Amino acid sequence: MAERGRSDQKEDMEKAPSRIDAVPEEKLIRALMNAFPEAITGFTKLKEGFVRAKLDRREIAKACKYLRDELGFEHLSMISAVEYDDRFEIVYHITSYQNKLLLELITRTPKDDPSVDSVSSIWGGANWQERESYDLMGIMFNGHPNLERILLPKDYTFHPLRKDFKG
Amino acid sequence: MWINMGPQHPMTHGLWNLRVKVDGETIVDAQPEVGYLHRGIEKLCEGKTYPQIIPLADRLCYGSSLTWSHLYCMAVEDLMNVEVPERAEYIRVLTIEMQRIVSHLMWLAAYAGDLGLGVGFVYTMREREVFLDLFQALTGARITYNFPRIGGVAHDLPPNFERDTLRAISYFEGRLKEYEDLFEGSKIFMMRNVGVGILKKEDAINMGVTGPTLRASGVSYDLRKDRPYSVYEEMNFNVVTHKDCDCYARYRVRMDEMWESCQIMKQALKKMPKGKVRIVSPRNAPVGTGLARVEDPRGEGMMYIVGDGTDKPYRVKIRSPIFVTVSAAPKILIGYKVADVVAIMGGLDMCIGETDR
Amino acid sequence: MNLFEFCYGIIHWLVDLINHLWYWLGDVLPWWFGDFFDAVGNFAASQGHMAVMTIFLEVVIVVVIALINVLNFIWIFRKFMGRMFDFYGPYYVGYRIGGWLQNLADGIKLFVKEIIVPAKADKMGYLLAPIIYIGSSILILATIPFSENFGVATNESGSYVPAGALFALAAFAIAPFSILLAGWASNNKYTLIGGMRSAAQMMSYEIPLLMTVASVFLLAGSYGFVDIVDAQHDIWFAFPLFIGFLIFLVCLAAEVEIIPFDLPEAEAELVEGWTTEYGGMRFGLFYFTTTIRSYAGGALATALFLGGWHGPALIPDEIWFLIKAYIVYTIFQWMTWSLPRVRVDQMLGIGWKRLLPLAVINLMIAVALKSMGWF
Structure with missing residues (x-):
């Protein structure tokens, strides 16, 4: 008979060795500015624990790998795709459990070539989110293992969330 | 041999398809397929004004609808920079925790029914009725409430609501103990759950799994404690984790979460100040973005809203916790028997409304 | 008489x-x-013809009475399930007698449904499987006597049939074959899995069942029902062979496929299992036959372990027999609605690894009791 009663109370997560301990937002910004001086620009601290930055789309794979391995951002929360008049923006929200930070990385792509590198080899949770962005918005993710439609039927030819699709 | 479990199947709660490749009775590969319930809510939102989207957000996940309309209102308040009065925040916390209990009871009913214990189904649905009656007194509806508003909640609590809620909570806490005995005292239930469907900690974090499934794998991350929103900083409660990563752990985490929700509700009722419950929000949103995250009963829900100066949103992006958790299903399923699919997928608490949006 | x-x-x-x-x-x-x-x-007017006609009439009477009891069982099943689930059970049809006529109403409904044979099904197997299943189950009903004087008999000496219990158990065991046939002939992956599971379950639980019954035969010294019940006039076999009685009940639950052993028709996984493709009255007869087998099992348990028709003389023997069968059935229902379903490999593990050694121990106890001369 398994144990009864209340579950374990809040456990301390093991602090990973040689990460930046308890990085407040400034330390994060400084670390990113040192590692990727041209690629990541435009830092703003929106709220406590919430940093926004702009990312050059050619450096996505390296930057994300650096974020996951060196800075301890283990969890990719959301990948959104927004279409403006002259560009597509792809927004990554990445969370660090240990340091309790949320980083919002915004990437731009030109309107006629909406493609970025896939991060699904870095975070497995990105797999289906990228498929959804491809399905509904038409963003191509290079290097994705299985870029197929996920929510709409497989033989659909439109990308419904685009502004020129009037339904 | 590939077997299709679904889309029409009594086990799959909601409309999705699970293709499993079996070798005898052992599962070798699994491919979940979703998208049967896609309603295009994100596109629908772009044609409606901000208050008109609240009932639409309710219908995202009909199992725990208040969480999603609350999430939407929080995101819009972040976009418009609107500050919510304190009494409204307390009412929101009270109703969210009640919604969490209702959602977990629904999960427990379906879980017990799938495992063959019909009595479990009927008894938990009966307890759920108590809370649905409270919701009906408060909002007028039983499942999709349309209760939060941008800038507060729709109206104040009805008379005698505190007395009824406290009565319901004390009745329910006794029943919770009975259910623990009913389920855990049965050796067969333990045999079907202990050691089944192990999801290791690193896999869970990497695949983006959040919510009770993550906490059952030993990671103590709860948005109510780690990034408190609303008035959760004032509330005194524990984050429930469990160190075995199997179905029993997920069951245990949810049972304890129900108990913790009862405590939060009692505190919210005691600390609620008097005051307004709603302020008028502006009609047009500024140009910019708003982001909100909540701890949905199933995981981490997020909404990202882009405003463009008019009274309709430019883009609404919704993160559904179950969408990401289901993509981790192959990792959990491989190596177990076909008969375990029910226990494992039931333990993940699927709600297809939010998966397919 | x-x-x-x-x-x-x-x-x-x-x-x-x-x-x-x-x-x-x-x-x-x-x-x-x-x-x-x-x-x-x-x-x-000849002797042989009259004897044959007498046996026909006896069989008709015994089977009809048993079938009426089976209808009662279905009513108990639904009412008991309702009460355990905190609702009423059948209520309106036959309002004054507690909803007993609901069974008849459901039977009429099933009669008027369209009967479909799947296009790609193996017609011979599909049509033959219910016949074998239902026929063999009703055959068991004819062999169980209600008391010394009320059972199918071949001559005036009463319902003494030399191998009655053996024949009843043999008829009980024909069912796995027909279930496998039904599961295979329906041309459906799910029914095939259901049929295989059912065959595996029934075969693994036959063996402890028959070993337990063998211990009863040993103590009673005969294979016939009347002798077995007579041998229990001092003490019912359930008390010295307590382990055997429990094993018998568990194996019976597995044989008639009730929860916790109802994997072949596990609704959450296989949508009715091996009976999925059957519709209309064929399905109704399958359902009815499950209850017939529960009744037959309850009657067997009563006759073999609970002293058959012995009881204080204020109520006739036949009624005692039926009362005990009803009690066994009610205990089964209680078990059904309190427990979840067992997984298939766990179920096989229980059958082979736990029940079989216990059945062997039970047989050794019976041998010890017999050689000590107590029976």
């Missing part, structure tokens, strides 16, 4: 009545027409 004499009397009276007609025709008609009808009359 036992059933044989009663039926013999009826048949005798009937044959006498009809023979008036034959003999009158034999007198009136000329030539060999007359001889023909005389011969018919003589044949009808």
Whole structure:
């Protein structure tokens, strides 16, 4: 008979060795500015624990790998795709459990070539989110293992969330 | 041999398809397929004004609808920079925790029914009725409430609501103990759950799994404690984790979460100040973005809203916790028997409304 | 006055009545027409013919009474399930008698449904499987006597059939074959899995069942029902063979496929399992047969372990037998609605690894008791 009663109370997560301990937002910004001086620009601290930055789309794979391995951002929360008049923006929200930070990385792509590198080899949770962005918005993710439609039927030819699709 | 479990199947709660490749009775590969319930809510939102989207957000996940309309209102308040009065925040916390209990009871009913214990189904649905009656007194509806508003909640609590809620909570806490005995005292239930469907900690974090499934794998991350929103900083409660990563752990985490929700509700009722419950929000949103995250009963829900100066949103992006958790299903399923699919997928608490949006 | 004499009397009276007609025709008609009808009359009055007709009548009476009890069982099943689930059960149809007529209403509904045979199903197997299943189950009903004087018998000495219990258990065991046939012939992956599971389950639980019954045969010294029940006049076999009784109940639950052993029709996984493709009254008969088998199992448990029809003389023996069968069935229902379903490999593990050694121990206890001369 398994144990009864209340579950374990809040456990301390093991602090990973040689990460930046308890990085407040400034330390994060400084670390990113040192590692990727041209690629990541435009830092703003929106709220406590919430940093926004702009990312050059050619450096996505390296930057994300650096974020996951060196800075301890283990969890990719959301990948959104927004279409403006002259560009597509792809927004990554990445969370660090240990340091309790949320980083919002915004990437731009030109309107006629909406493609970025896939991060699904870095975070497995990105797999289906990228498929959804491809399905509904038409963003191509290079290097994705299985870029197929996920929510709409497989033989659909439109990308419904685009502004020129009037339904 | 590939077997299709679904889309029409009594086990799959909601409309999705699970293709499993079996070798005898052992599962070798699994491919979940979703998208049967896609309603295009994100596109629908772009044609409606901000208050008109609240009932639409309710219908995202009909199992725990208040969480999603609350999430939407929080995101819009972040976009418009609107500050919510304190009494409204307390009412929101009270109703969210009640919604969490209702959602977990629904999960427990379906879980017990799938495992063959019909009595479990009927008894938990009966307890759920108590809370649905409270919701009906408060909002007028039983499942999709349309209760939060941008800038507060729709109206104040009805008379005698505190007395009824406290009565319901004390009745329910006794029943919770009975259910623990009913389920855990049965050796067969333990045999079907202990050691089944192990999801290791690193896999869970990497695949983006959040919510009770993550906490059952030993990671103590709860948005109510780690990034408190609303008035959760004032509330005194524990984050429930469990160190075995199997179905029993997920069951245990949810049972304890129900108990913790009862405590939060009692505190919210005691600390609620008097005051307004709603302020008028502006009609047009500024140009910019708003982001909100909540701890949905199933995981981490997020909404990202882009405003463009008019009274309709430019883009609404919704993160559904179950969408990401289901993509981790192959990792959990491989190596177990076909008969375990029910226990494992039931333990993940699927709600297809939010998966397919 | 036992059933044989009663039926013999009826048949005798009937044959006498009809023979008036034959003999009158034999007198009136000329030539060999007359001889023909005389011969018919003589044949009808002969000993062999009367015995055969008596047995027919006995079987009809016993089976009809058993089937009426099975209807009662279905009513108990639904009412008990309702009460355990905190609702009423059948209520409106037959309002004053507690909803008993709901069974008849459901039967009529099933009769008027369309019966479909799947296009790609193996027609021979599909049509043959229910026949075997239902036929063998009703066959068991005919062999179980309600008391010393009320059972199918071959001569005036009462319902003494030399190998009655053995025959009943053999008929019980024909079912796995028909289930496998039904699962295979329906041309559906799910029913195939259900049929295989069912066959595996029934075969693994037959063995402890039969070993337990073997220990009862050992103590009673005979294979017939009357002898077994007579051997229990001092003490019911459930008390010395307590382990055997429990094993018997568990194996019976597995044989009639009730929760916790109802994997072959696990609704959450396989949508009714091996009976998925059957519709209309065929499905109704399958459902009815499951209850027939539960009744047969309950009656067997009563006769073999609980002293059969022995009881204080204020109520007739047959009613005692039925009361005990009802009690066994109610205990089964209680178990059904309190426990979740067992997984298939766990179920096989229970059957082979736990019940079989216990059954062997039980057999050794029986051997010890017999050799000590207590029975």
